[in-house]
Amino acid sequence: MTRAALALAFLAMVYSTPTAASEQLKIGGDGLEWESNSLVFNALEVTEDGGLSPLEADPEENILPRIKELGGSATTSVRTAAARSNQIINELIDGSHTTGWRVYTNPNGAELEVDMGAIFVLHRLYFRRGVLNDDERSLRGYEFYANDGDSLNFIGGNPVYALIAQDRSHGLPELDLSFPPTKVRFFRLRSTGERGFQMGDLEVFGVGVTPFAQFISQVIDLGEAANFGPVDVYGRIDGAAQAQFSTKTGFVATDSLYFRQTGIPGELEEVALADFDRTLDPSYAGVVLENDRDWSAWSPPYAELLEASIHSPDNRRYLQFQFKLLSGSLLDKAVIDSVVFNYTVPSLADSVIAEISPTTATLGRENEFTYHLRSVVSSGNRGFDTVIIHTPFAARATGVRVDGVEVDNFTTASDLGRLQVSFPDQRITRSGQEVAVRFASLVTVSGTEFRGEVADSQSDAFPQRVAFGDAAEEAADNTLVVSARIDDELFTGVVFSSAVITPNGDGINDQISLDYILLKATHEVEVEVVVYDLSGRPVHRLYQARDRSGPNQVSWDGRDADGVVPPGMYLLRLKAATDAGIATQMRSIAVVY
Known part of the structure; x- marks a missing residue:
């Protein structure tokens, strides 16, 4: 799917220093609008104070007129009406008894299928009569089926329906069907009678909060590669409701890759979006794939929504986020007031590669390690003078080398799970510079990862995460993971x-x-x-x-x-x-x- 980048026309609080710009992006509340900055805006509405809320059905209000804006639709299986099947939804909600679902021949087995565009909890279906002076033109017998939209209830992309109600002897001029509250994304009404019928407007009634709503932002262009600070999601989450928040980051503006046919069966070539012809039949046009080369995958849902560390890679220019709002009950809902991203630009370095040695340790004892780092810093990037190592327990630094020379005046701070080492007089500002931090830490689990960050004590820039790789010749494994040397003790x-x-x-x-x-x-x-x-x-x-x-x-x-x-x-x-x-x-x- 093409996702146009969101321009840098957002509200930003900028704190100027000679080398840093700390910025804040806010969507919702008094920040940017939700809907105009969305790629997906499903089963949602904006509250009076600018919050994001799942739709809530009024038991007395007909939902059907809303489904067009949700991307919903209706089709009929009757071939004589196929030419106007794409208009059937309009005829079902236009307020006229002269239009609607009308079947004149072969009515037994005729079907009306409706995609609600979102999941609702429905409890009533009301089909008005289509002929005012002839009761014999009503629907004679029916079966009503529903599908809840769950991906498990599909076969080959088609919904699998469950029978909700049926009445093969129905003959009233109007169909007024009430049933227990049921989660419905798709429903199907099938005629079982032998006579043609003419039905008018269809009304659908729901109750409570929609079970599932989703927001996906447009791609946000931060202007240049950024380091991220805390993310804050403000809102209200009722008892059984959930707000699942996820992020992804990328190097380029589009998170899709485009491939066109070369003329050789099974062979494709990558092309730019401008050269991909969407007007062709998919079998001729080629394929569109998710860009997992230049973009991270969606992060797992955030466990914390306030002062949360971003779960996606930093030092990237493009950002996207999503909310999945799950009600959990008819009355509970999650309302998002706003989401705030804090970040600094430019990043501290183009990249920082790190690895640890040795990569085996004796469990239950304090082990000596060296944390190797190598910088890639281009012109205009700030550089760094602090290394942060995430350790399983409190650790202690025993030495620092910069470009092979021992640093005597480094400072260190350690608490549970974090070791910070600073060397402001030997600040890293050039590509290829190497840092080695020697430290001691207790290890109790094989496969412990020593994640790391670099920071700049001379500015208010946010730390930048390191990437594992080949940071030093004397370290051979290109990893930040330490395995166990013994395996027989608990x-x-x-x-x-x-x-x-x-x-x-x-x-x-x-x-x-x-x-x-x-x-x-x-x-x-x-x-x-x-x-x-x-x-x-x-x-x-x-x-x-x-x-x-x-x-x-x-x-x-x-x-x-x-x-x-x-x-x-x-x-x-x-x-x-x-x-x-x-x-x-x-x-x-x-x-x-």
């Missing part, structure tokens, strides 16, 4: 703070701490610690919770549910079930008082 570092508990209240060894490092858990897993006596009888379930990989600690004060346990030897069993299997470790502890 726990390590299992130690007690003391081998004895003396729960007498004197403040000395009144309780002990059990420290352990859980390995290879790619998500939270069930961990339990149970105290047993020497006969194997459970004395106290000390701990049962879901833990992540990494260091953990459990304490015991020598008590069970009834108070202090009798003096003696006890066993503590530590057990976890991870993706790599079930692990159990036992340790003995003495209770003395």
Whole structure:
């Protein structure tokens, strides 16, 4: 699909510095309009204050006149009417009894099929009479079918219908059909009578919020490659409703690739959009494919909608976003007030390549690594003096080299999951410069990725993500992923703070701490610690919770549910079930008082 780039005529807040421009793009609210900047605007309406809301049906209002603006349509299977099938929707809503669905010959099996253009929850169908003075010209028997628009309910691009209601003896002048609220995108009305009929206007009634609505923006041209800051989506989401927000970014203005036939069967050649002839039959024109060469795929839906890091690659000029609004119930809906993108231009570099070495580590221990980076910086781009490495746990930097020379005056900051190293006196401003950051980090899961960014401490530019690749000759694997050197342990570092508990209240060894490092858990897993006596009888379930990989600690004060346990030897069993299997470790502890 051709997607014209949205020009840079948007509201932008610009903060000028000698080297940076921090900008803000806002759609909705007091920003750009939703509909005029949309590529897809399905089952939506704009609220009075500029928000984006799914359609909500009035049980007493006929929906059918709205389906044309939603891209809906109606067709009839009667061949004599085929020439005007594309006009049938107009005849069903024009308010005249002299037009509508009219079948004069072979009425048994005649069908009227309607595409609502969006999914609605319908509960009533009302077909007005087409002849005012002859009750014999009404629909004689019918079957009513519906399809909810779910992609699973299609075969070969055609909807699969489910029977909702039928009456083979119907003979009233008008058809007034009520049925339980049903999700409907397509419906089919089939005549089962043997006499011709003339029906007039068709009215369709729904209830509640449309189950699914979608907005896709036009392609947004940011003017030049940008680094993205936080994305903020403001709105209101009722209990069962969902707002699924996704993004994609690209290097070029169109996210499609065009290929035309060469004349040789099965052979295609890529051409520019201007050279692709859409007037030809598709079998002669060629094909249009998604441009996954110059564009990223749609990101997974964002888990957070405020202060969210963009999930699509940065350092790109073009941006597109979409919302999928799911109601979840008849009354709940998601309303989007506005979406705000923060970004800076130009980007810090044309690109920054990174890789890590070594690419194997001992799980459960602190390992030494080197993070290699190589810059590609063209004229006019700012450069950088800070490296940010995303680590699984708090890490520490041990050294920095720039172009092979040790940097003595670097600064470092570390917290859980992030190591930042700055070297402002050795700022990277040229292509081909190399940076090596040595650091130590605990690794507990094989396949840990050390994602990275570069930043500029001398401006307000947003950080730029690195791309994995060949950054240094001494690093051979061109990756940021570290695998495990051992594969037979799920726990390590299992130690007690003391081998004895003396729960007498004197403040000395009144309780002990059990420290352990859980390995290879790619998500939270069930961990339990149970105290047993020497006969194997459970004395106290000390701990049962879901833990992540990494260091953990459990304490015991020598008590069970009834108070202090009798003096003696006890066993503590530590057990976890991870993706790599079930692990159990036992340790003995003495209770003395």
